[in-house]
Amino acid sequence: MKRTKIEQLMAFEVPAERILVKGWVRTKRDSKTFSFLEINDGSCLANLQVVADEKLPNYEEIRKLTTGASVAVEGAVVPSQGSGQQWELQAAVVTLVGAAPESFPLQKKRHSDEFLRGIAHLRARTNKYSAAFRIRSELALAVHRFFHERGFRYIHTPILTASDCEGAGELFRVTTLPPGERLLENDFFGVESNLTVSGQLEAEMLATALGDVYTFGPTFRAENSNTRRHAAEFWMIEPEMAFCDLQEDMDLAEEMIKYLANHVIDHCADDLNLFARFVDKNLMAQLGVLTGSAFERIPYAEAIRILEKSGASFEYPVAYGTDMQSEHERFLTEHHFKKPVMVYDFPKTIKPFYMRMNDDGQTVASMDVLVAGIGEIIGGSQREERYDMLATRMDQMGLSKEKYWWYLESRLYGSVPHSGFGLGFERLVMMVTGISNIRDVIPFPRTPKNIEF
Amino acid sequence: MKRTKIEQLMAFEVPAERILVKGWVRTKRDSKTFSFLEINDGSCLANLQVVADEKLPNYEEIRKLTTGASVAVEGAVVPSQGSGQQWELQAAVVTLVGAAPESFPLQKKRHSDEFLRGIAHLRARTNKYSAAFRIRSELALAVHRFFHERGFRYIHTPILTASDCEGAGELFRVTTLPPGERLLENDFFGVESNLTVSGQLEAEMLATALGDVYTFGPTFRAENSNTRRHAAEFWMIEPEMAFCDLQEDMDLAEEMIKYLANHVIDHCADDLNLFARFVDKNLMAQLGVLTGSAFERIPYAEAIRILEKSGASFEYPVAYGTDMQSEHERFLTEHHFKKPVMVYDFPKTIKPFYMRMNDDGQTVASMDVLVAGIGEIIGGSQREERYDMLATRMDQMGLSKEKYWWYLESRLYGSVPHSGFGLGFERLVMMVTGISNIRDVIPFPRTPKNIEF
Numbered sequence: 001m002k003r004t005k006i007e008q009l010m011a012f013e014v015p016a017e018r019i020l021v022k023g024w025v026r027t028k029r030d031s032k033t034f035s036f037l038e039i040n041d042g043s044c045l046a047n048l049q050v051v052a053d054e055k056l057p058n059y060e061e062i063r064k065l066t067t068g069a070s071v072a073v074e075g076a077v078v079p080s081q082g083s084g085q086q087w088e089l090q091a092a093v094v095t096l097v098g099a100a101p102e103s104f105p106l107q108k109k110r111h112s113d114e115f116l117r118g119i120a121h122l123r124a125r126t127n128k129y130s131a132a133f134r135i136r137s138e139l140a141l142a143v144h145r146f147f148h149e150r151g152f153r154y155i156h157t158p159i160l161t162a163s164d165c166e167g168a169g170e171l172f173r174v175t176t177l178p179p180g181e182r183l184l185e186n187d188f189f190g191v192e193s194n195l196t197v198s199g200q201l202e203a204e205m206l207a208t209a210l211g212d213v214y215t216f217g218p219t220f221r222a223e224n225s226n227t228r229r230h231a232a233e234f235w236m237i238e239p240e241m242a243f244c245d246l247q248e249d250m251d252l253a254e255e256m257i258k259y260l261a262n263h264v265i266d267h268c269a270d271d272l273n274l275f276a277r278f279v280d281k282n283l284m285a286q287l288g289v290l291t292g293s294a295f296e297r298i299p300y301a302e303a304i305r306i307l308e309k310s311g312a313s314f315e316y317p318v319a320y321g322t323d324m325q326s327e328h329e330r331f332l333t334e335h336h337f338k339k340p341v342m343v344y345d346f347p348k349t350i351k352p353f354y355m356r357m358n359d360d361g362q363t364v365a366s367m368d369v370l371v372a373g374i375g376e377i378i379g380g381s382q383r384e385e386r387y388d389m390l391a392t393r394m395d396q397m398g399l400s401k402e403k404y405w406w407y408l409e410s411r412l413y414g415s416v417p418h419s420g421f422g423l424g425f426e427r428l429v430m431m432v433t434g435i436s437n438i439r440d441v442i443p444f445p446r447t448p449k450n451i452e453f
Numbered sequence: 454m455k456r457t458k459i460e461q462l463m464a465f466e467v468p469a470e471r472i473l474v475k476g477w478v479r480t481k482r483d484s485k486t487f488s489f490l491e492i493n494d495g496s497c498l499a500n501l502q503v504v505a506d507e508k509l510p511n512y513e514e515i516r517k518l519t520t521g522a523s524v525a526v527e528g529a530v531v532p533s534q535g536s537g538q539q540w541e542l543q544a545a546v547v548t549l550v551g552a553a554p555e556s557f558p559l560q561k562k563r564h565s566d567e568f569l570r571g572i573a574h575l576r577a578r579t580n581k582y583s584a585a586f587r588i589r590s591e592l593a594l595a596v597h598r599f600f601h602e603r604g605f606r607y608i609h610t611p612i613l614t615a616s617d618c619e620g621a622g623e624l625f626r627v628t629t630l631p632p633g634e635r636l637l638e639n640d641f642f643g644v645e646s647n648l649t650v651s652g653q654l655e656a657e658m659l660a661t662a663l664g665d666v667y668t669f670g671p672t673f674r675a676e677n678s679n680t681r682r683h684a685a686e687f688w689m690i691e692p693e694m695a696f697c698d699l700q701e702d703m704d705l706a707e708e709m710i711k712y713l714a715n716h717v718i719d720h721c722a723d724d725l726n727l728f729a730r731f732v733d734k735n736l737m738a739q740l741g742v743l744t745g746s747a748f749e750r751i752p753y754a755e756a757i758r759i760l761e762k763s764g765a766s767f768e769y770p771v772a773y774g775t776d777m778q779s780e781h782e783r784f785l786t787e788h789h790f791k792k793p794v795m796v797y798d799f800p801k802t803i804k805p806f807y808m809r810m811n812d813d814g815q816t817v818a819s820m821d822v823l824v825a826g827i828g829e830i831i832g833g834s835q836r837e838e839r840y841d842m843l844a845t846r847m848d849q850m851g852l853s854k855e856k857y858w859w860y861l862e863s864r865l866y867g868s869v870p871h872s873g874f875g876l877g878f879e880r881l882v883m884m885v886t887g888i889s890n891i892r893d894v895i896p897f898p899r900t901p902k903n904i905e906f
Binding site: 003005007008022024025041042043068069070072097098099100101103104119120121122124125129130133134136137140141144148151153154155156157158159160161162171172173174175176177179180181182184188189190191192193195202205206208209210211217218220222224232233235242243385406407409410411412413414415416417442443444446448449450451452453 | 456458460461475477478494495496521522523525550551552553554556557572573574575577578582583586587589590593594597601604606607608609610611612613614615624625626627628629630632633634635637641642643644645646648655658659661662663664670671673675677685686688695696838859860862863864865866867868869870895896897899901902903904905906
């Protein structure tokens with residue numbers, strides 16, 4: 001008999017005489033003549049209540065079932081009297097697939113996030129983490145759907161690279177030389193090679209051929225920081241659009257955030273409800289603001305003025321010409337505007353070489369999207385498409401024009417205005433779930449000294 | 454005015470008074486009183502014919518336009534008389550966006566694949582590569598659609614890992630230590646870290662929590678080989694299913710290959726036609742076999758007997774207990790069965806530790822899917838879910854039970870039969886396009902000494 005997933009069963013409109021369910025025992029209660037098993041198979045948040053009668057031939061075995069054991073149950077789907085759900089399963093056959101000894105760490109009680117990080121191989125069997133990973137999956141699909149509906153092409157840019165797009169340092173080196181060996185000419189690529197921090201430069205090459213493209217892949221930062229917002233390995237979404245300026249870039253960013261939040265609200269109601277109840281009481285209100293407000297758009301200079309006049313006491317000083325810190329970003333979006341904010345036209349001195357110089361010669365056509373609870377969730381810009389301006393910027397910032405010859409050359413042949421942005425996927429998952437630590441939205445997170453699983 | 458993409462324009466049902474198109478000049482022909490521009494914007498294979506009349510104020514500039522230049526054209530969409538297409542654009546305004554000097558390497562003539570690999574930043578502006586990358590995009594979306602329709606969850610398994618799933622060696626090391634330095638305790642993770650060769654072990658942890666899952670991400674092999682089938686960085690799709698045996702695993706593999714081939718036939722007709730005409734005359738027939746045949750399923754022992762009796766002269770000897778070479782695989786699928794073949798139950802001696810031992814004690818529940826032109830496109834297995842059997846295999850094959858404690862422990866708590874496979878995404882793109890070199894289906898391929906872009 002083909003297995004029915006619990007998610008399917010929950011949508012039944014009429015009872016069924018005989019179906020087969022397979023899953024893991026979450027809890028068991030015994031009455032005098034029955035055992036009630038709560039079974040979860042990961043297809044949805046809900047457990048299925050299985051009623052096992054004492055007349056079953058292996059009733060003794062059933063009474064010994066413990067939390068974590070895997071079972072297969074055949075039986076009838078009947079209206080449930082007391083489980084709080086529409087259906088329950090009247091067991092005809094209960095088969096033990098795999099037992100779970102008493103040492104199974106996920107007994108029915110509340111475990112700390114930190115404890116669960118230590119058993120990342122098992123934590124997806126809890127309500128919270130299975131819900132988080134189902135939402136993560138649904139969000140990833142929504143990303144693809146959003147772009148596909150708009151005629152974007154999905155591209156894969158290289159993970160292994162000899163360039164450093166952001167000039168940010170903090171790179172992981174990749175090598176096939178034995179530890180201690182340093183003769184680059186014997187290395188796999190023959191030159192120093194790193195893990196990518198962004199696929200943007202390559203995405204630009206494809207946007208100026210295919211039109212609208214996007215990447216969705218892993219990126220890396222070897223930052224030795226242990227904040228709840230940073231991981232060494234994370235997934236990033238980077239759209240890049242030919243014939244597109246900064247205004248249109250901001251339009252797409254706003255449209256995308258709203259689309260993704262709405263998608264989760266529409267498609268992940270049960271899982272979302274778990275987070276709204278137990279993780280962030282304010283979650284549904286926040287998602288309402290996100291989907292229902294026009295995002296505020298202000299120049300960087302104005303953002304700085306607002307922060308300076310705010311009277312708020314910040315840990316880091318506010319000054320024109322410096323990067324905004326997370327506390328500043330959150331002040332703007334959470335306290336001042338009380339909705340998402342797009343800050344644009346940052347000073348050129350704090351931005352990478354590839355951003356398009358504005359006519360003032362001082363600022364570049366860049367933008368950050370700030371949201372409550374997270375701060376910056378998107379960073380983007382119009383790219384410098386003018387050959388001479390780009391070459392000058394590269395010289396000023398000490399980038400090798402020989403190394404990036406292909407990037408520069410793309411401005412020589414039919415160059416066009418183009419723009420794009422990067423959206424950190426984990427921050428997106430944090431935004432829609434209210435989970436506050438990035439380690440809890442990635443199945444197997446990578447942070448300093450943490451690579452066990 | 455909002456820009457219309459050429460793909461949209463080609464689907465117009467009636468003429469239009471005024472639209473705006475932006476793209477790159479592919480060719481230009483001049484008559485006495487007109488210039489004809491062929492414009493491509495990457496949204497589809499087709500060029501749009503633009504008719505520019507000598508009465509246009511900047512007609513002198515238009516006559517000087519060269520291949521590769523970017524333009525914006527406003528005008529009327531009218532029935533085309535001679536372009537072989539339904540519509541052409543009668544230009545009212547032609548604006549030069551970015552010129553292209555005569556040195557633009559993609560002049561209208563046939564270029565060798567090797568030449569184009571040297572200009573990977575520009576080659577997506579050719580018909581062949583833009584078509585390949587559009588098909589690649591469409592295939593990736595079809596992968597997600599296939600799994601989503603079947604209730605699978607998309608998961609991200611780690612790229613940075615301290616394990617070596619296949620035990621195959623050939624790993625890229627990842628480090629933040631300066632070249633020559635070897636003190637691991639100062640390294641980012643404090644232990645030897647590598648780029649993943651497979652997300653399977655982690656995917657198993659999630660399958661035994663969420664049910665059916667799949668990965669779709671980059672994987673790496675530091676193999677110093679320069680064949681047309683191997684790249685150092687490639688994308689892999691790895692479904693993993695709880696409560697699933699080898700037969701069901703093979704069912705899914707066959708269903709998936711057919712679904713993906715059909716999807717491309719249905720959604721990429723124009724691009725596919727390019728490959729059928731210019732790259733592989735046999736392509737449509739091959740795709741017909743792929744989608745129309747029941748895949749042959751034979752045990753490894755029988756495959757070896759067939760090869761031994763074939764009378765064919767192979768470069769590598771055929772012998773029970775050795776791996777099949779590409780020539781053997783292709784003989785089976787191309788010459789003997791003339792359709793896709795699934796070989797299963799390989800000797801345990803040539804397979805990794807995690808595959809489920811068959812009752813004969815000699816073979817494991819493994820399978821390879823072989824297709825014409827490629828050879829092996831899928832490799833999969835039922836996983837060993839029995840704790841004692843797995844522990845014994847790990848000991849026999851010298852794997853550290855301490856290092857893989859979490860993997861082993863998953864067999865202790867509610868262990869279930871489960872299976873999965875890996876599908877190389879680039880080989881899939883090669884299969885549906887007939888492109889014979891893996892370097893030509895990845896935008897920026899990575900092979901030994903090749904990391905320029």
